[in-house]
Amino acid sequence: MAASAGGSGRQTLTEINVTPLVDVMLVLLIIFMVTAPLIQQGVEVNLPDARAKSVEADEQKLVLSIKSDKSLYLGSSRDAARIPFDLLEERLRTNSRAMKDKELFLMADRALPYGFVVDVMATVQRAGIVNVGMITNPAANQVREVKAEGVR
Numbered sequence: 001m002a003a004s005a006g007g008s009g010r011q012t013l014t015e016i017n018v019t020p021l022v023d024v025m026l027v028l029l030i031i032f033m034v035t036a037p038l039i040q041q042g043v044e045v046n047l048p049d050a051r052a053k054s055v056e057a058d059e060q061k062l063v064l065s066i067k068s069d070k071s072l073y074l075g076s077s078r079d080a081a082r083i084p085f086d087l088l089e090e091r092l093r094t095n096s097r098a099m100k101d102k103e104l105f106l107m108a109d110r111a112l113p114y115g116f117v118v119d120v121m122a123t124v125q126r127a128g129i130v131n132v133g134m135i136t137n138p139a140a141n142q143v144r145e146v147k148a149e150g151v152r
Contacts, residue, residue, distance in 0.1 A: 061105050062097050063135070064124065068109040070116060088120070092127035099128065107135040 065073040065080055072088060073080035074095070083091050092098050104124055108117050124132055 061103065061133075062095070062101065063105045063107055064120070066106070066108040066112060066117065066120060068111040070112065072120070085120070085123075089123050089127045092124060092129060101131075102129055103131040103133070104129045105133040105135050 060076050062074070063076055063080070067073070070085070072083045072085060074083050074088075074091060075081055092104075098104060106117075106121065106124070108120075121132055
């Protein structure tokens, strides 16, 4: 559809060219498809085994992860942000979710020294968080018992 622009013989194009828009959208789609699996990996922590009942959680809880190199990550496993140890107390105090729930789950690598984990827990308590839960892997024989109960 072209409209006449007077007697000069020039025509004005009134249609929108969507080809560049489609090209940009396809490039963005490819970028998101490639990066999405990389984002979902989370923090890799070698958890200790424990013989305890698993807790069913209805909602995502705030998790503090500690890797074997003593690096700290705050957030759920999908959206964890690295935090230096000396800023941990300040970041927890300014975290609205932590202050509202007064609850945090600690996921510490089994290779960490016990003293470092205790220092982190003391820092968490100084920040005003009174409920600290520990995340562990179920013990191997407990997994077999649960599977056997499900078969009956």
